[in-house]
Amino acid sequence: MNINQFYIPLLSVFFVLSSCKKAHVNAQQVGADGSVETESPNSDYKPAFKGQTRIKAVKTVTPYQAEVINKDLGKPWGIINLPDGRFLITDKRGHMNLVSQDGKQVSKIEGFPNVDSKGQGGMLDVALDPDFKTNTIIYFSFSEPFGKGNLTSVAKGRLSGDFKTISDVKVIFRAEPSYDGDKHYGSRLAFDKDGFLFVSTGERSDKVTRVFAQKTDNYLGKILKITKDGKPAPGNPFIGKQGYKPEIYAYGIRNPQGMAIDPNGTLWDVEMGPRGGDEINLIQPGKNYGWGDVTYGIEYSGQKVGEGITQREDTEQPVYYWDPVISPSGITFYTGNVDEWKGNLFIGCLSGEHINRIVMKDNKVVGEERLLADQKERFRDVLNGMDGNLYAVTDSGKLYKISKK
Numbered sequence: 001m002n003i004n005q006f007y008i009p010l011l012s013v014f015f016v017l018s019s020c021k022k023a024h025v026n027a028q029q030v031g032a033d034g035s036v037e038t039e040s041p042n043s044d045y046k047p048a049f050k051g052q053t054r055i056k057a058v059k060t061v062t063p064y065q066a067e068v069i070n071k072d073l074g075k076p077w078g079i080i081n082l083p084d085g086r087f088l089i090t091d092k093r094g095h096m097n098l099v100s101q102d103g104k105q106v107s108k109i110e111g112f113p114n115v116d117s118k119g120q121g122g123m124l125d126v127a128l129d130p131d132f133k134t135n136t137i138i139y140f141s142f143s144e145p146f147g148k149g150n151l152t153s154v155a156k157g158r159l160s161g162d163f164k165t166i167s168d169v170k171v172i173f174r175a176e177p178s179y180d181g182d183k184h185y186g187s188r189l190a191f192d193k194d195g196f197l198f199v200s201t202g203e204r205s206d207k208v209t210r211v212f213a214q215k216t217d218n219y220l221g222k223i224l225k226i227t228k229d230g231k232p233a234p235g236n237p238f239i240g241k242q243g244y245k246p247e248i249y250a251y252g253i254r255n256p257q258g259m260a261i262d263p264n265g266t267l268w269d270v271e272m273g274p275r276g277g278d279e280i281n282l283i284q285p286g287k288n289y290g291w292g293d294v295t296y297g298i299e300y301s302g303q304k305v306g307e308g309i310t311q312r313e314d315t316e317q318p319v320y321y322w323d324p325v326i327s328p329s330g331i332t333f334y335t336g337n338v339d340e341w342k343g344n345l346f347i348g349c350l351s352g353e354h355i356n357r358i359v360m361k362d363n364k365v366v367g368e369e370r371l372l373a374d375q376k377e378r379f380r381d382v383l384n385g386m387d388g389n390l391y392a393v394t395d396s397g398k399l400y401k402i403s404k405k
Helices: 207-213
Strands: 064-070 076-081 087-091 095-099 106-109 123-128 137-146 149-159 166-174 186-191 197-201 222-226 248-251 258-261 267-271 278-282 320-322 328-333 345-349 355-361 364-371 379-384 390-394 399-404
Touching: 076 379, 076 390, 087 123, 095 123, 123 186, 137 166, 137 186, 149 186, 149 197, 166 222, 186 258, 186 267, 197 258, 258 328, 258 345, 267 328, 345 390
Parallel strands: 076 123, 328 379
Antiparallel strands: 064 399, 076 087, 087 095, 095 106, 123 137, 137 149, 149 166, 186 197, 197 222, 222 248, 258 267, 267 278, 278 320, 328 345, 345 355, 345 379, 355 364, 379 390, 390 399
16 A cells, blocks of 8 residues: 555645754645554554544644754753743753753753663653742752662752752652663653652563563552652552552553643653553553553564553553554643644654644543654654743754744
């Protein structure tokens, strides 16, 4: 079947490449089933319900533009806004950069602990203390050399008045056990409205560690909820339950590089599957999300994962999944200047090399769009900017600004 016969030129939207480095915005391709996916799945698994995968394609009607406002950010991983509109952007090599609103001024922040930056490790996500305006404290996650390997750690520290250094650095949480590997740290951070911190952790990829995602006596393959001091958050579902770490909020997670709270206060994650089985999950306290027993993906070798099951009574189904994968990383919920995007979930995609727009209604996916696919960039994180624009950072070191035209 020729993919090009399903290409819809009438939906194309082009913006001329200009001296201000505006990106060329092309129309997405649409498959035979009306979804944005034009390739065959890796498995013959069937969805548990209609609309769980390959939902109908949607197309943004509002004219918008994408600009590269900085192309020399090194190896960015996480991006957030400071209260004054500037950006705090982590660099996986072990530091953070302070970036001006227009992207032109970049200054390095020093004083962070050593990171293990091999493979997928390094300086990872960053979050502001809810009282940042008065205490200038930030929280950050990183792959910390520890024991005979490394692990996902969360630390806090105080930024200096000139934003050049961080001091009073203290590791408040370590996702033990440590492991001598370089993959699947997970590691997004998100504060809820009550000032408690959600932390996502991966299961460290290898088969010897995969089993930890289903075990509750460790911190691998989990969503955790802790206080500002790294203690179990009050009300956590497993406090006082034998065999469960009290910081655990949910488990059975593979590699959650995206986590965010929507405008209604609901917690979501996206996680990478193996060959197929990337997922969007609505995270609820005490629930088991199945990995590595239940998945819509298969092993990289082509074999089944475990027993090859996609449903089990004691596990949660993903709200949505992809096969083949898009490698979802950072996510954000949009509240900005483009009305038709409000409330939509935006996902930075790595192997997919696009920004994924997910339209939801009543916590169900009703539409999908692939933005900036022509850029051929691995989008690592996306930000719902406080100025009403969407921002994204890429593995090649670029900072994109996506705004209403």
